[in-house]
Amino acid sequence: MMTTLSQIGGMIRYEALMQFRRRTLILIAAFFTVGMIVLNSTLLRSSLGVVIDVNIDGEQVTTITRSPSGELLSETTTIPAGVNFPRWLVDVDVEMVSNTYALLMGFIPGLIVLTMACLAMLTEIIPLDYRFKVDELLQAAPLSKAAYLAGKVLSVWLGLTLGLSFGAVLIVASAWVQFGAVDLWLTARFWVLVILPIAFVASGIAVLIGGLAKTRRAALFIGIAPLPVIVTYGIFLLVRAVMANLIFMSPNAPAYDSYAAASAGLISSYGETVLTFIAVLVAVWIALWGVFRVRAA
Amino acid sequence: MIEVHGLTKTYRGGVKALSGIDLTIGTGMFGLVGPNGAGKTTLMRILAGLLRPSNGAARVFGHDLATAAGRHDAKAILGYLPQELGLYPNLNAYEFLDYMAILKGIIDAKERRRQIDDLLGKVHLTDAAKRRLKTYSGGMKRRIGIAQALLGNPKLLIVDEPTSGLDPEERVRFRNLLSDMAIDRTIILSTHIVEDISQSCNDLAVMKAGAVVFRGAPSDLIRAARGHVWMIQNGATRPDERLTIVSSVQLASGVQYRVMGDVSAYPNAQLAEPTLEDGYLFLMRTEAGTLQPV
Numbered sequence: 001m002m003t004t005l006s007q008i009g010g011m012i013r014y015e016a017l018m019q020f021r022r023r024t025l026i027l028i029a030a031f032f033t034v035g036m037i038v039l040n041s042t043l044l045r046s047s048l049g050v051v052i053d054v055n056i057d058g059e060q061v062t063t064i065t066r067s068p069s070g071e072l073l074s075e076t077t078t079i080p081a082g083v084n085f086p087r088w089l090v091d092v093d094v095e096m097v098s099n100t101y102a103l104l105m106g107f108i109p110g111l112i113v114l115t116m117a118c119l120a121m122l123t124e125i126i127p128l129d130y131r132f133k134v135d136e137l138l139q140a141a142p143l144s145k146a147a148y149l150a151g152k153v154l155s156v157w158l159g160l161t162l163g164l165s166f167g168a169v170l171i172v173a174s175a176w177v178q179f180g181a182v183d184l185w186l187t188a189r190f191w192v193l194v195i196l197p198i199a200f201v202a203s204g205i206a207v208l209i210g211g212l213a214k215t216r217r218a219a220l221f222i223g224i225a226p227l228p229v230i231v232t233y234g235i236f237l238l239v240r241a242v243m244a245n246l247i248f249m250s251p252n253a254p255a256y257d258s259y260a261a262a263s264a265g266l267i268s269s270y271g272e273t274v275l276t277f278i279a280v281l282v283a284v285w286i287a288l289w290g291v292f293r294v295r296a297a
Numbered sequence: 298m299i300e301v302h303g304l305t306k307t308y309r310g311g312v313k314a315l316s317g318i319d320l321t322i323g324t325g326m327f328g329l330v331g332p333n334g335a336g337k338t339t340l341m342r343i344l345a346g347l348l349r350p351s352n353g354a355a356r357v358f359g360h361d362l363a364t365a366a367g368r369h370d371a372k373a374i375l376g377y378l379p380q381e382l383g384l385y386p387n388l389n390a391y392e393f394l395d396y397m398a399i400l401k402g403i404i405d406a407k408e409r410r411r412q413i414d415d416l417l418g419k420v421h422l423t424d425a426a427k428r429r430l431k432t433y434s435g436g437m438k439r440r441i442g443i444a445q446a447l448l449g450n451p452k453l454l455i456v457d458e459p460t461s462g463l464d465p466e467e468r469v470r471f472r473n474l475l476s477d478m479a480i481d482r483t484i485i486l487s488t489h490i491v492e493d494i495s496q497s498c499n500d501l502a503v504m505k506a507g508a509v510v511f512r513g514a515p516s517d518l519i520r521a522a523r524g525h526v527w528m529i530q531n532g533a534t535r536p537d538e539r540l541t542i543v544s545s546v547q548l549a550s551g552v553q554y555r556v557m558g559d560v561s562a563y564p565n566a567q568l569a570e571p572t573l574e575d576g577y578l579f580l581m582r583t584e585a586g587t588l589q590p591v
Contacts, residue, residue: 010396
């Protein structure tokens, strides 16, 4: 057991080092980070104003919005019957909540692009062993197939965690400068419970299905092939998680009674989607392990 | 001790690489020679646990290669240098050897460092240890391959064409290194360079078409060719086509040929003392039916 853990630890260390030197993971993290900063600074702020205060008087709601040009706009509306208006908004710093949700909403197209980048760029991890002709050396070592696959996947996860965490600091700092204060606790939870798991699942699947190929070109094809499914699923995730949570005044919006409950609801609605991805990762892992065993025979 | 009984390997498509090999290999240097396609690499890949035989049994120091546990245990005492050696170009020599040592199960970092420093010294690469492997020459890469095979002080060392790509000085150094290590372990050396076998092995097998056609000491193979190797000088014309030309040397008075076969048409032919290469060629020609013992 100690030997196996040591082998996996060694693989993580040296595979991550090689990936760092090949720049692949740096490119993915940089692509994601720059894309998010550009997206935040252009699309969202140019099209959305910021709600900075909400007052409720019976069924009348008055919202004060700062337009992208800085103008303050006051609007009073009547809550339609059957609509779950988020009454918890009156007790919180609405501007901060608005900034935070705008930031998190921006992550959704970013996550789809991140998933696509992982699938296109990380399928080569196992085929590179064939290209470098080190596969025989690895097979001649007392290293189990499960430990080999674990080492490969975990090394990518380590690299992505470091790269995306560094990117997260830059993205949040950039949002803070552009938007104003954001809820760091909610953003951190979103990062740990949504973004990293999706990056892990996408990269894990990419590394494992890439193992079916023996050349980088074939691996790239295998990685690109499921992209339409991923994009479709990403859009589904966008509709499901965002529409239900961010469009507060919607008949389908959950009736949360506090900001904490609303935040938890946002995370959990993503979490259910992430769980299905994790199930796919486990299935791919088992299938690939089986394929490698059959190949060894 | 390596024991192989009735080992057969048939690849998909029906290509039979091994047909019923029986071998017992003890401690020391064991040479494996044969032409391309003889089945040497297939046999060594089975012994290294990389391939499973179609039929037959193989045991490496008591570990049954038919079982997953047996293969795992056999790999733990194995050093392997494949014919087509690849290295990670983005690692330096020290990092690569450290990675391989970890995969071989050497957990203790100090012990890994000690072994790596020692092996880098043995293959004369200490000064280049921090250079990326992509900057290495072919010979340097080969030496790193040899060093990784020796990590963990393996009881069984399988080396496939280890001296290809090495200059003459490196070849001699490597042969000596293997000979030094053969004292208390089994080393299986597969090569096309018969001289490597003659200089270092006390036991050898010759393979052809998936079968062992000779098994014994190098001196036995040499003895078989005794009386069949001749030196003839033949002016500018090539000798009779029925003769097997082993080598030719351009002299001032013509060309001197080293040949095998019926030299009755050459009254000036002089009997020569055979080498291991002569013995190997004699065996191959005899097996092929192109040369009848005189």
